[in-house]
Amino acid sequence: MPYFGSFALLCALALGLYSLVVGAISLLRENPVSRRLSETARRAGIAGFLAVAAAAVALVWSAFHDDFSVAYIQHHSNRDLPLPYKFAVLWSGQEGSLLLWALLLGAYGFVLRIRHKVDIRLTAYASVILAGVQVFFLLLLNFAATPFSLAQGEIPPDGNGLNPLLQYAEMVIHPPMLYLGYVGMTVPFAFGLAALIMRYPGEKWIHITRRWTMVTWMFLTCGIFLGSHWAYVVLGWGGYWGWDPVENASLMPWLTGTAFLHSVMMQEKRGMMKVWNVWLVFATFMLSILGTWLTRSGVISSVHAFAQSPIGAWFLIFLGIVFVVCLYFFIKNRSHLKTEHRLESLISRESSFLFNNLLLLVSCFAILWGTFFPILSEWATENTITVGPPFYNNVNVPIALLLLLLTAVGPLLAWRRTSFASLQRNFTIPITIAAASAVALMVGGIRPWQDISYLYALMAISLSVLVAATVASEFLRGARVISSHTGHNLFSSLVHLWHRNTRRYGGYIVHFGVIVAVIGLAGSAFNQNKEQAMTDGDKMQIGAYTLTYRFSAQDDTPNEETDMAVIGVSQNGRPLPTMYVTRHDFKASQQRNTVPAIRSSILEDLYIVNAGVTSDGRGRVINAHVNPLVSWLWAGWLMIVLGTLLALVPNKAAVTVPQTAPARAASAVAMAQTTGIGD
């Protein structure tokens, strides 16, 4: 099987090169021969995907058949590894994760090439660009990080096993999701660059890539949230986000991708910000490559230590090439991106998008800056420093609060200009509700003057309420208008409203999800943490909970040894179900992992970790956390996904009103004014 896999990868490289070179040559001229050549390049691209898929199957096959003659399988699998985790072997090491990258890129390319009739010439250009990226990854897989290298020396009877931290159901989904997001950003990039190279007229490429961008953004969001959730429920340090370089690497393209999703509407609706959008889509792609370089080059230390290797240089060179190519075509064809920007008022949807983009990009810069500053500092002062969570929190929280304010205000502003009267009409009630919520929180015990984190939490929650109120008012106003026109009840009017402009109202659900998640994040300002060595019958008090250590138990399976502490729990004297906190010793890898026990409620999580055995061997060190509102974070994520899915549904046909033309126009304008429709 390793020979088959290597051969498949070589075939994929050859097909990729063909697709790139012949595809590029065919685009130089437009005649029947070129068109036929271009078609062969397209088919080579499709065949290339099949070859990469065959290689991936070969690697998974080797894992399932415990073929330890393959060094990668030997290092990342073992005989007793449960079957579902043998799939995870594909991405548990560097070579495999690069293969997964190539596989997903191949899959995206496959869909793009199958759907080439959307716009044959534009797709042909995009296909060549995708082939270029694919060739880079296949060169890596064939010459720098080969997944099918044979093991040196005698073949051992068993492998080293999968990293125990990855032996968790969610971990089987998290990396593919994140990669779908990362890799997917290549598609809008390819279309953007293609449109620039061929001086594509109009904004059709934006329409074509809109769905691609939304889908990949959703995958990236899922990847990030799944990663956080996995960190929370598996790593056992009590939190979900540590500002680790790998986490930062995923957040940066997410931020620029979010900016692109917003600013692209400016180009669609008003034909503005063309240069900005092109560079945003370039930057998003380059940041995903930069992130990969960051975490694989060893330049930045990270807990994701598996990733460090000399292939970092390859990524840097590739990044350089991408930048030069983008810059060259931008300079060459920049006249194509000329637009006439015109605005009637400073307070308008356009300016809100502009500031939204600014905030997202500054936040992205702050993360990039923090990630690189240790290198800069070492170079400038020969002093090694750390840029850790306190820096990122202090810099990003104020930016996030401003962004939240814009999330509340922006959607209610009209395109071109917004009158003071409409501002007053739209914001009086939401602002009153938000102010009331702030007062209620202070009465409820939040003292913003005691600590800056309390102040931030208060502001975050109040601004979230403001966003919720504006979103709700938008839905209600629109539904009422439809209800009065059609006579339907409010609920069916809401459905009707969403059907009419799915992206707008799906987007509102996404905003709603974001604020629910923000409330969850704000809860972390009130986290409590306590650690105690406990033996039989000992009690620990944390928040409203009393923990009682009952006993410990051990288990032994071929894959792992487990130590479990049994903890009785009561809340304000009321008994709750017993909690079991475990530590696993994985035999093959000889690694340990602590799995926390979590009791989740809508208000707070009780999070307990078995942190170790006391030196006399009789008790356990129990680390307990009370983390308020964490479940809001996960609920928010689900709403974001739901909102994105709702936004992806195609709009229903434009409203047809059987009237004369002028009356129709007047009716449409009246409806638009009342419902505030105008994305």
Added chain:
Amino acid sequence: MSKGSTTLASRSLMTKGVTMNAQSAAPRSLFTTVRWMRARWLQMTMVALFAIIFLGADDDMEARFNTLGHKKLICVCGCNQILLECNHVGCTYSDGMRNELAAAIRRGDSNDLVLQAFVQKYGSIVLAAPTTTGFNLVAWITPYVLLVAGFVFAGMIVRSWKNRPLSQPELTSSSARLDEFREKARRETEL
């Protein structure tokens, strides 16, 4: 934004495997003292006052332990995690560092002194965020400078867009022209 309160006493005793309620000693000693000084009200008042001060100090020590351990220091084992959040099983650094921190606070060292001692022992890498002095100040200032510059720049852009003269479209009665407007209106209102 995280804020925790790891028990200072339990942390220092943990490695010895001893379980003890940190606060149980205080009332007992106070009670004995009260009996011993039954008739001496002035001394009793003094003792009560001291007890209050020291009880407060105990809380203060715990708060300082948490502030320094959760917000100012990282574990230097290479995990890049905050000191009190590093939970690597078998981490050879974090337990020792936590005990050092607890000991320094119990000794009565000021926060600055504690941090200074840590920097001297482990290097400036032990601080969780750059200091606000010297070159490190650049780390803090740059994002905000960029934000302000961005705001000014974006403000200028919006103003320049606004000041551009509006080209009034010529209204003609031709249906093609009307269709064009309808299409534009539809695009902008998505109706």
